[in-house]
Amino acid sequence: MHLIRAQGKSGVEGIYDPPYYEWFQSNQDFTEYYNFEECLAYLEDYMMKNGTFDGVLGFSQGAILAAALPGMQLEGVALTKIPNIKFLIIISGAKFGGSKLGLPKLAANAFSSPVKCPSLHLIGEMDFMKEEGASLLESFEDPVVINHPEGHTIPRLDEKSLETMLDFIEKTQKMPLHEE
Numbered sequence: 582m583h584l585i586r587a588q589g590k591s592g593v594e595g596i597y598d599p600p601y602y603e604w605f606q607s608n609q610d611f612t613e614y615y616n617f618e619e620c621l622a623y624l625e626d627y628m629m630k631n632g633t634f635d636g637v638l639g640f641s642q643g644a645i646l647a648a649a650l651p652g653m654q655l656e657g658v659a660l661t662k663i664p665n666i667k668f669l670i671i672i673s674g675a676k677f678g679g680s681k682l683g684l685p686k687l688a689a690n691a692f693s694s695p696v697k698c699p700s701l702h703l704i705g706e707m708d709f710m711k712e713e714g715a716s717l718l719e720s721f722e723d724p725v726v727i728n729h730p731e732g733h734t735i736p737r738l739d740e741k742s743l744e745t746m747l748d749f750i751e752k753t754q755k756m757p758l759h760e761e
Contacts, residue, residue, distance in 0.1 A: 605642075605685075624650075625660050633663070635756075638670040638672070641672075644671045651698040652692055652693070667699070669700040670701045675713030675716070695722040705728075706728065727742045
């Protein structure tokens with residue numbers, strides 16, 4: 582697996598038990614990124630060998646990465662050997678280049694126009710990433726949002742939220758298949 586053992590202090594310490602892993606690394610103030618190109622190459626290779634994948638689900642750092650993938654794919658700088666991502670599920674996400682995150686070079690134009698890829702965003706009321714998750718919504722065309730009362734976690738959904746998620750998934754299943 583590509584996940585790299587986390588370097589230094591993790592943002593999820595005290596929430597989850599170690600060890601901690603990450604898709605890519607950054608400096609302390611999130612202005613410089615390391616292993617980002619390797620991460621994208623790993624994802625593309627994995628998706629080629631094990632796909633076709635219609636959508637991507639990401640949590641925390643994985644959600645930050647997932648949110649940028651359709652834009653990077655559209656720009657032709659990532660995932661160029663696989664079909665376009667058809668939908669996203671973003672849990673506790675944020676935006677590269679947002680209020681607290683710098684921008685990896687390959688993701689420079691990922692949000693230059695609204696992301697048209699259908700997206701479902703789960704945002705926790707007690708999540709330390711709540712503000713960034715809400716800001717990310719502005720970068721998507723017609724995002725579907727589930728707000729939940731929990732923190733930085735994959736939440737247990739109440740009946741109404743579960744219905745919203747199931748409706749979103751049903752709509753994605755009705756989307757056209759990838760062209761081969």
